[in-house]
Amino acid sequence: MADEPKIFIDEDWKAQVQREKEEAQQKAESAPEEGGAGEGEIMPEPGEPSFAGLLQSLAAQCAYALGLIAQRDQGQVMVDIVEAKYCIDTLMMLRAKTKGNLTPEEEGLLANMVAELQQVYVVRAQQVQEAELKKAGIDLGNLGGKK
Secondary structure (H helix, E strand, O other), X not given: OOOOOOEOOOHHHHHHHHHHHHHHXXXXXHOHHXXXXXXXXXXXXXXXXXXXXXXXXXXXXXXXXXXXOOOOOOOOOEOOHHHHHHHHHHHHHHHHHOOOOOOHHHHHHHHHHHHHHHHHHHHHHHHHHHHHHHHOOOOHHHOOOOO
8 A cells, every 4th residue: 555646635725726727817818908918928829939838838747746736537636746846946957057048027937937836835845744744643733742
């Protein structure tokens, strides 16, 4: 049984992601009324390779690893904290390697993506650690040594 994947279900997180998705959809629907992409935003034509598209692809991989995105056929999310760290580290390496070669918009997009994913990573890593301790039978509320 030690080889079974670790499943962590966070229902509150799902609700937050759903709210954010709805807010993003509302923003997207209002954008055409404002003349398309906002000032400073990078919106390439569909199918056209772009730096922003590459970043979004890497961020999506990270979001999947962090359990922010579930597989279509599953009602629960899987958290792969090692893969999430790898994706964030890849984005940070990309930021270092492209320093001085990006537009201010691209730099901002990359910096914001890394910061947001790091924040989610910290929360998820704590949740995974707490779940592992609980699974091992360690009571987090009683770690002070009082019986």
